Amino acid sequence: MRMASVHESLYFNPMMTNGVVHANVFGIKDWVSPYKISVLALLYEMTSSKITLPERRRLNKLILPLQQGPDLTLGQFLKTVEECCPQTAYAVKLRLHEMADGELKDMEYFFSTLPTPFSAFDSEAHKTSVVGLFMRHMLLAYNKLSFSQVYKLYKSLQHYYHSHYAKPTDGQVGLPALAADDSEMDLTSIEDTVGVRVDKEELDAPLHESELRSDGTPSRGPLSQKQAEYFLARQAYLLKNDENKALKPAALQEELNNMLKFNPDFAEAHYLNYLNSMRVQDIFLSAHSLLHYFDRLILSGNEGKSNGDEGYGRSLRYAALNLASLHCRFGHYQQADLALQEAIRIAQESNDHVCLQHCLSWLYTLEQRKGSESTVLTQDSVKMAAHFCLPYLGSLDIQSLVQQGAMQGKAAHKLMDALKDTEILHWKHSLSELIEISLAQTTSIWRMYGKSTMALQQAQLLLNMSSLEPVNFGVHQNNTEAFAVALCHLAELHAEQGLYNATSEIFQHLKEQFPPHTQHSKLWMLCDLKIQFERHMNDRKYHLAEPLVKAMSALNKTEGLYRKAHVLKALNRSTEAYSILQQLQVHCEKTKCTEIIIRVMLSTAELHWESSGFSTALPLLLQALALARQHHLQSLASETILHLAFTQLMLGVPEQALNVLHEAMEPILAHGAVIDKGRAMLLAARCHMAVAGFKLKGQGHLDLQLAALAVDSLNEAASYFSKLKCKERLRDVHYLQAQLYRSLGQTSQSNRCAMNFRLLDQELQSPAPPVFMQL
């Protein structure tokens, strides 16, 4: 029985004091490692030997990344140095060789010959310089080592040096040529490439190592503190900005587990774990990791240079706040509310206004998500943020205020003014993230207002902007939600103009940038479905459109329901369609979703048309028009006018219809989609014909001037429809054209159009719908 417990009890944890295991018992983050010795050797060589000026310059540029980056292998290190100055690299290698192949005393001698930053006044290694500080750190750390630690360090140096030679690497074993003839090269270009190369090396290092380690190769050293920090920072950054460049969720999880296994005190890893689990929507693990992180943080906060009880009190507040955000993201609004209340209470008790401010902005977000009015809260939040000088939160609040305002139909110039003001703030504080959001928001607002050119311009502006982040890990453009939104708008704008090739290219790009498993992929998925749906509907391929409805409902319930009504309407199942539309209207009036309300009204009006209830459709359309105008939704307003004009035409007042139509013509031709343009022109032609006294098959007297106008309009409509390959409508147009030409006596033209009609009719094979009962 004793034997089994012997193994365990031998273990003794020296880091434990007062029952608390300290992660960093001495409070020093710098430790001498073989790599650090190599860097020291490099610095030593640089101060002692003569190097040409360009080489020195390149080396100087290298120092900072080498000092602050993670540990490299000797091969990587020597390669980087070699690229700057082969001569120095050789000298460094020689010095390391002396130490590694010699005895312990050689290493001791090396440390004793290092220029002491206190004595060297004019050299670069002066005590206040970056290099001097590093040297002081290293010397201090070295001098603190105990006897056995020094021996261990020497052993690991030997291992470090020899492992480089154990595996033959191409071209590095042989000593490099001393003659450096690259001094004539263009300086600037070299400097650039060196910077990039170092970056790349750094990027590869931790990943490479991790792969090896998971294979169970024991020769690789574990991650050092710096490496681990670097790894975490990089992954967290990528998760936020460019998710598909980060490790895959499973790989990252494994990496983190590994890290935690070796170093359970590394609390930040738990936080990254939380972020990672959020990616795959794993509530269980994410909650677990989040709480674990804060359990750990509470300790380190207490240990650090805290002011009184602020140490862990602070993290408690943020722990509750984070929990609230977690629940909010998973859609558990009640839970989120409770957690938020708790955070607010604790923050109030300890008078932490900054935290309270954060809570406030979460509060209105939560209210918004729950679908209730939160403008007042948001306004308060803006005021508070301004008072406490929190530019980030402040302008975030303003942005969400603008969004709410846009939804509620606030005056456009006020919204734009507000956005402009925040823009100034963003650039002043270089809040690049918010700049992106703001641009995407402007795009959306312009789109909503129906100004496609402005939207296009804003979207292009965002997409052509390169990343403003001060530290971008080789990411030139962020893959944030803002970009996804802008790209989706771009795709829709192209689809509207019938440029389907361009659209599919954009979607290809979106698919690459935001693979289906990532968090923003839903945006483009919905967008893609919408465009496909519209196309099928225009082609009257309802059987193809129907399955898309289900996919859409999965992504967005309201949208799915609306489209379902559309399909039902097209399939002549009016009763079902009507009940769905009613249901939708009630729902949207509750959630104040004006755009959908107007669309629903239009669809309802169309349903009325089918039962020839043109007069019942009128009030509905007028109501929709008023709503659209109130909210400055120009494209929807134009669409409503089209409907209105059509209704009036059917009611037999074509003059009125023409008057109304004129109002919408300009915006539609300027900003509208191609299909709308075609519809407008067709409608205009029909109005003209009606006014001109044209009757199908009837041979009345024709107003020739108006008829000529109608011919023009029809031609234009035909060109629009053929652009979209919308054959059904094209057939209608040809029919009208043929009739018109015949009544004008131009038989050859008439025959040509009639032939076109016949060809299309044969091709389509479906019976023509009751002529012109639709817009």
Added chain:
Amino acid sequence: MIGYHCLPHIQEDAQDLDALTLAKSYFDLKEYDRAAYFLKGCCSQKAYFLYMYSRYLSGEKKKDDETVDSLGPLEKGQVRNEALRELRVELSKKHTARELDGFTLYLYGVVLRKLDLLKEAVEVFVEAIQALPLHWGAWLELSNLITNIEMLKSLSLPDCWIKDFFMAHMYTELQMIKEALQKYQNLIEAGFSKSTYIISQIAVAYHNIRDIDQALALFNELREHDPYRIDNMDTFSNLLYVKSMKPELSYLAHNLVEIDKYRVETCCVIGNYYSLRSQHEKAALYFQRALKLNPRCLGAWTLMGHEYMEMKNTSAAIQAYRHAIEVNKRDYRAWYGLGQTYEILKMPFYCLYYYRKAHQLRPNDSRMLVALGESYEKLSQQVEAKKCYWRAYSVGDVEKMALLKLAKLHEQLNESDDAAQCYMLYIQDIFSCGEQLEHAEVSTALRYLGQYYFKNKLYDEASLCAQRCCDYNDARAEGKALLRQISQVRDQVETPSADLFTPLSNNNTPVRRVSPLNLISFTP
């Protein structure tokens, strides 16, 4: 090592005897490298085992020494026993050549386990057991690797009498207490009635199912038979602590210190002792000492957490609990402790998560349910709170608080019928225990019931409750006032409807409601 003396001596043993004896002496002095050096050339099985085992222990010792001298904080957890890999290579060669005996197989298993090759380790341990069934160490190592009952059933173990011990041990580990007790009973009947090991195991089993009195009796018996025993005494002290038996605990602590003060169990007992005396700093100190002796000692981490909680050092408490969870994720006490810590920090929503975890691990433990209920109540989630309290009562409430809390909740929500019913059940519950719990709020319940009956015009019951109220100091005045009121009302209505009233009251009372009249039988 004892097992070796039973093995038959053969030629090789005789040859190696001198070297082996010398090495064994060095081994006993913990000079493992030296022992290994002198055993290098030996070819007997015995010498070979000692040789390998010395190398293994030498590696372990060096690993522990290394941790002190590590070059950076991140290397701390990464120090490895360098000897393990070499040992594995050598042993696996011999293993495939089938040259390993029971002991070396055991060592091979240990090496594999240390290298985290758990599946292989299980196989090798089973092999070791089959080669040498009487080596309990191998059984114990195997027991650490078995995670569930299916796995246990799938192993092919030799049919030896020691297997019963193992099965009983496993049942205890897997919390299948009933089966374990049955096994131990069988073993006692089979002739092991004097075995202190079995008695102690039964006591631990009773402790696990919270049958405190049985467990205490068994431990006392055990102490009589085996007065210098230290194993399991920490469990004993836990029991004494729960029962607040100060003198007994003090005696136990002093006794154990005399036997060996540098044992984990001793430290835990002393910690408990100080904790009971409310000297929490000292208690924490002793738990720390226990952890220094064995950092994988789970109970000590949790107990230390409790001590820090008492000292209001929440951050240290959280740390201790977290460590406990790290050692064993299924430690419900640590989860519960974390929940309590956050509750003290006034974060009722935050602590819900921890209580839920604890509840998951012990679904039938009323304490977690009551804690959950309280948290919900603080968050004004009355529906959930009610559910929790009712469930706590249903699974057998230990502290008898769930019903009272439920009743109060109903009272707050003006659900007087439910409240009354809960108070009724509560009073019954308290009295059926036979003893008056110190903090029992029987008076509150009686007071409420009195008023309730009075309002519902059930004057007989009301007066009974009022009379009972008068037994308690804090409710006496109210009881008397109520009695006066009742008599007043009775005077008013006496003449018209004395006999009309009785059937009415019967109708009014729901069937499920228990008449308070039967309380009389429980009068203390």
